[in-house]
Amino acid sequence: MDRIRVRGGVSLQGAIQISGSKNASLPLMAAALLTDQPLVLHNVPRLADIGTMIALLQQHGVEVEAAPGENGHRHGKTLTLNAAKITSTTAPYDIVRKMRASVLVLGPLVARCGQARVSLPGGCAIGTRPVDLHIAGLQALGATIELDGGYMVATAPHGLRGAKYVFPKVSVGATENLMMAASIARGTTILDNAAREPEITDLAHCLIAMGARIQGVGTETLRIDGVERLRAATHAVIPDRIETGTFAMAVAMTAGDVELVGGRIDLLESAIDTLRGAGVECTPTNAGFRVSRRNGALHGVDVMTEPYPGFPTDLQAQMMALMCRAEGAAMITETIFENRFMHVPELMRMGANINIHGASAMVRGVRELRGAEVMATDLRASVSLAIAALAAKGDTTLHRVYHLDRGYERLEEKLAACGADIERVKG
Numbered sequence: 001m002d003r004i005r006v007r008g009g010v011s012l013q014g015a016i017q018i019s020g021s022k023n024a025s026l027p028l029m030a031a032a033l034l035t036d037q038p039l040v041l042h043n044v045p046r047l048a049d050i051g052t053m054i055a056l057l058q059q060h061g062v063e064v065e066a067a068p069g070e071n072g073h074r075h076g077k078t079l080t081l082n083a084a085k086i087t088s089t090t091a092p093y094d095i096v097r098k099m100r101a102s103v104l105v106l107g108p109l110v111a112r113c114g115q116a117r118v119s120l121p122g123g124c125a126i127g128t129r130p131v132d133l134h135i136a137g138l139q140a141l142g143a144t145i146e147l148d149g150g151y152m153v154a155t156a157p158h159g160l161r162g163a164k165y166v167f168p169k170v171s172v173g174a175t176e177n178l179m180m181a182a183s184i185a186r187g188t189t190i191l192d193n194a195a196r197e198p199e200i201t202d203l204a205h206c207l208i209a210m211g212a213r214i215q216g217v218g219t220e221t222l223r224i225d226g227v228e229r230l231r232a233a234t235h236a237v238i239p240d241r242i243e244t245g246t247f248a249m250a251v252a253m254t255a256g257d258v259e260l261v262g263g264r265i266d267l268l269e270s271a272i273d274t275l276r277g278a279g280v281e282c283t284p285t286n287a288g289f290r291v292s293r294r295n296g297a298l299h300g301v302d303v304m305t306e307p308y309p310g311f312p313t314d315l316q317a318q319m320m321a322l323m324c325r326a327e328g329a330a331m332i333t334e335t336i337f338e339n340r341f342m343h344v345p346e347l348m349r350m351g352a353n354i355n356i357h358g359a360s361a362m363v364r365g366v367r368e369l370r371g372a373e374v375m376a377t378d379l380r381a382s383v384s385l386a387i388a389a390l391a392a393k394g395d396t397t398l399h400r401v402y403h404l405d406r407g408y409e410r411l412e413e414k415l416a417a418c419g420a421d422i423e424r425v426k427g
Ligand SMILES: CC(=O)N[C@H]1[C@@H](OP(=O)(O)OP(=O)(O)OC[C@H]2O[C@@H](n3ccc(=O)[nH]c3=O)[C@H](O)[C@@H]2O)O[C@H](CO)[C@@H](O)[C@@H]1O
Pocket: 022, 023, 024, 026, 100, 101, 127, 128, 129, 130, 131, 132, 133, 134, 135, 169, 170, 171, 172, 173, 174, 195, 199, 313, 314, 336, 337, 338
């Protein structure tokens, strides 16, 4: 297994190109199942999860062509997805267990084919991650869903019909599944207490380009008037706001000065406000925005993760790494997932001072972090350790970087281009 070695102490300088969003690309790719016409996606990031979704769609019979980036999205990849013929409505366990977002094929398959057999995804390091809201929402649209041998077996022989569904709790994936299914259901669907993440807005914009009729985009109440069929469309994936926030925190950690090209402050305002409160400057530029902390003090700031537009849970681990070197203390509270502090013991092995109290972690800044052998446990924990390593004294070796490769495109290359002493050690 590959490892990443980092020698800390370099202040990052220069520019980093932000890739397309993983969490927007995955539902957008699943949306191809809704139509027999081609869907062209620009600016798709080159990530392990994208490869997994391509494999999943191909075994459903979707033709997927990948071309170098074009139309100004030279760094991304252009995918052409064509679900003219769906040859299987089964999403097998051996693929689904690798990536929870596989569950996003459930709604489109039931809506398009009247049936689907999708493996339960199972949990992951950060939590049990149930899919009960996906199931309840599709049942509200008229699907019958039973559990059989670890699979969700869904049928809707007469197709789905519009309905009102109020989410008992905010769920990004369930909102995406239901919005896609409702787009070709008969009649009108109202989704209340829907998630409002920018990736959902991006999916809605793509569905509308495909001919879907969706109102209330960006709000917690979505109205979807189902249409007979969707048409071909071309869509450019939004920049990855979590990658953007991750690199902003890496730059702040090293008292650097870097332009995040393609980064959009408007997609992560809560995180940017938090960084500014900690003493990090974020200044819009023509190409994105510039992050700098020229030796100014880093202040401890409290963070509580919340559904959008609150502070993103996917940036919690990275912010914790940053706060390990702040002056003062920071109380970091994780309200979305029940086990998203796996990075804490590894950060403490690097000299961090962190105390966990239930869903909160009290971080007290220390004068120095020290390099160590550390192990990645999940996607965002892994990059949190990389951020800590950039400011640590001495060498850090990060193990199990396959977690990192799920959600970051060429991380070590992007950081090395800004001066970081970092390399991937093939294993
Ligand atoms: C591919 C993708 O876009 N992944 C993101 C998506 O994950 P995902 O869509 O899985 O996250 P959800 O918003 O659904 O989960 C939020 C909370 O709701 C719970 N829940 C979810 C579904 C359900 O049926 N029942 C239930 O109880 C989850 O366990 C979690 O505690 O949103 C998360 C929260 O912003 C992000 O951290 C993930 O990066």
